[in-house]
Amino acid sequence: MSWFTQTVTSSLGKKYIMALTGLLLGGFLLVHAAGNATILLGRTDFLSYARRLHSLGLPVTIAEITLLLLFCIHAVTGLVLFYRNHQARPSPYAVSRRAGGRTWGSATMAWTGIAILCFIVLHLTNFYFADHRRSLADIVGGILDNPLYSALYCAGLLALTLHISHGFWSMFQSLGLNHPKYDGLIGTCRWILCGSIVGVFLTIVILLLIKRNYLA
Amino acid sequence: MTAPTITITIKIWRQAGPDVQGSFEEHTLRDLDVDMSLPEMLEVLNEQLTRQGKIPVAFDHDCLEGICGMCGAVVDGVAQGPEEKTTLCQLYLRHFHDNQTITIEPFRARAFPIIKDLVIDRSAFDRIIQAGGFVSVNTGAAPDGNVLPVARHLAEQAMDAAACSGCGACVAACPNAAAMLFVGAKISQLALLPQGRPERERRALSMVRAMDREGFGSCGNERECEAVCPKGISIRNIARLNREFLRASLAADETV
Numbered sequence: 001m002s003w004f005t006q007t008v009t010s011s012l013g014k015k016y017i018m019a020l021t022g023l024l025l026g027g028f029l030l031v032h033a034a035g036n037a038t039i040l041l042g043r044t045d046f047l048s049y050a051r052r053l054h055s056l057g058l059p060v061t062i063a064e065i066t067l068l069l070l071f072c073i074h075a076v077t078g079l080v081l082f083y084r085n086h087q088a089r090p091s092p093y094a095v096s097r098r099a100g101g102r103t104w105g106s107a108t109m110a111w112t113g114i115a116i117l118c119f120i121v122l123h124l125t126n127f128y129f130a131d132h133r134r135s136l137a138d139i140v141g142g143i144l145d146n147p148l149y150s151a152l153y154c155a156g157l158l159a160l161t162l163h164i165s166h167g168f169w170s171m172f173q174s175l176g177l178n179h180p181k182y183d184g185l186i187g188t189c190r191w192i193l194c195g196s197i198v199g200v201f202l203t204i205v206i207l208l209l210i211k212r213n214y215l216a
Numbered sequence: 217m218t219a220p221t222i223t224i225t226i227k228i229w230r231q232a233g234p235d236v237q238g239s240f241e242e243h244t245l246r247d248l249d250v251d252m253s254l255p256e257m258l259e260v261l262n263e264q265l266t267r268q269g270k271i272p273v274a275f276d277h278d279c280l281e282g283i284c285g286m287c288g289a290v291v292d293g294v295a296q297g298p299e300e301k302t303t304l305c306q307l308y309l310r311h312f313h314d315n316q317t318i319t320i321e322p323f324r325a326r327a328f329p330i331i332k333d334l335v336i337d338r339s340a341f342d343r344i345i346q347a348g349g350f351v352s353v354n355t356g357a358a359p360d361g362n363v364l365p366v367a368r369h370l371a372e373q374a375m376d377a378a379a380c381s382g383c384g385a386c387v388a389a390c391p392n393a394a395a396m397l398f399v400g401a402k403i404s405q406l407a408l409l410p411q412g413r414p415e416r417e418r419r420a421l422s423m424v425r426a427m428d429r430e431g432f433g434s435c436g437n438e439r440e441c442e443a444v445c446p447k448g449i450s451i452r453n454i455a456r457l458n459r460e461f462l463r464a465s466l467a468a469d470e471t472v
């Protein structure tokens with residue numbers, strides 16, 4: 001086995017992969033949230049942002065393929081880890097109590113990951129694979145004025161919040177970046193990033209539910 | 217003056233051998249001295265079982281002073297019991313209340329097979345140490361005491377890591393049955409000191425590979441290990457292990 005295969009197939013190597021792909025996925029989320037924030041400015045601004053983004057052409061396609069690859073690598077590696085970790089304790093404890101380390105976020109990483117996966121399938125069907133003869137603003141408005149979709153999108157955001165509430169800190173630890181000097185900074189960034197990403201998306205979902213013709 | 221006593225009901229895991237099905241057994245013990253430790257309570261139970269003509273509970277211990285790391289069990293769902301930074305032998309009945317029911321089960325992990333009742337086979341840790349948890353020293357005359365300068369703060373950190381007794385509670389408490397806190401401590405105690413530097417990369421690669429061979433899970437950074445460790449080993453040692461392995465994987469000249 002080459003040194004590279006040996007590294008990425010080791011237990012620590014899989015965690016480096018999770019951390020790096022998780023970091024890049026998080027970076028995408030930040031850009032995605034910033035772009036979608038134009039929805040808050042109204043139909044014209046949103047459409048002109050979308051038009052300018054898609055007029056970039058090839059770079060957008062490359063970014064899409066990279067993103068898909070990152071996503072698949074992260075999800076597959078995550079599920080492999082989940083399965084292996086399950087195998088590492090074949091008979092569970094009769095009584096099991098948290099000793100103080102575990103959080104809701106950390107305890108549900110695989111489940112929130114699977115929920116995000118399902119959400120992305122729904123999300124892509126709703127928008128990416130939608131009939132693009134209609135304008136994007138109409139597509140978005142048409143989906144998010146439906147309370148059922150609003151609820152599903154809120155559930156997706158809840159899963160995302162839990163996932164990154166643990167994932168953000170965990171990523172640094174997995175890459176060996178844990179030092180008393182940076183505890184405070186990492187802790188603050190974790191909540192600012194988590195709050196701003198989820199905040200923007202949640203505001204859009206709620207806004208489009210209450211003001212149904214906002215994007216019309 | 218007589219010491220206060222309490223009555224405890226224990227639900228304890230009984231398993232006759234490695235490959236047989238185990239189950240819980242319930243026993244009530246009366247008039248126990250509150251200053252008894254958990255292993256001492258198990259001795260009382262065993263006397264009671266012997267008098268009844270039953271087979272006593274097998275459990276491990278050695279020093280009974282919280283030093284050696286031989287004792288260990290999961291008490292009411294927490295490895296080494298609900299008190300912070302204590303081994304099983306430093307957990308006393310005064311930490312429980314009268315008529316309490318306590319559930320006692322062995323550490324559970326695929327890499328730590330149960331031998332009998334509460335006794336588990338922790339030789340997986342020995343094999344990880346054999347893979348690289350040492351420094352090679354030339355024989356001959358002892359070197360001068362102070363020939364290698366060691367910064368005080370590094371000596372302290374190395375000493376903190378070296379406190380790990382290999383008890384295995386970190387594996388027992390980890391939701392993924394990972395051995396990262398143990399291996400992190402063992403890597404750190406050597407990586408921090410000049411004597412450990414020459415074999416640093418080989419050590420990181422070999423020990424992680426040995427750990428993976430034993431079938432431990434991988435770290436989810438949930439910090440349950442740190443919360444139960446009787447020696448207070450910090451997960452910063454796990455971060456150091458992640459760094460050491462990354463560095464060795466990317467930059468080692470030797471192949472292992």
Ligand code: HEM
Nearest residue numbers: 018019022025026075078110113114117167170171174436
């Ligand atoms: C936008 C989406 C996502 C982002 C931003 C994200 C981010 C992260 C981050 C930063 C980590 C921490 C990595 C570490 O501990 O070093 C992580 C862990 C994890 N992710 Fe994701 N993730 C996303 C989607 C998913 C999906 C779709 C799955 C699929 C099942 C998933 C499954 C997991 C699992 C199982 C872990 C825990 C790995 C472990 O510690 O064993 N994630 N994620």
Ligand code: SF4
Nearest residue numbers: 380381383384386445
């Ligand atoms: S790190 Fe702590 S819990 Fe784990 S084996 Fe060492 S002393 Fe025991």
Ligand code: FES
Nearest residue numbers: 278280285287305
């Ligand atoms: S018997 Fe030695 S630490 Fe408990």
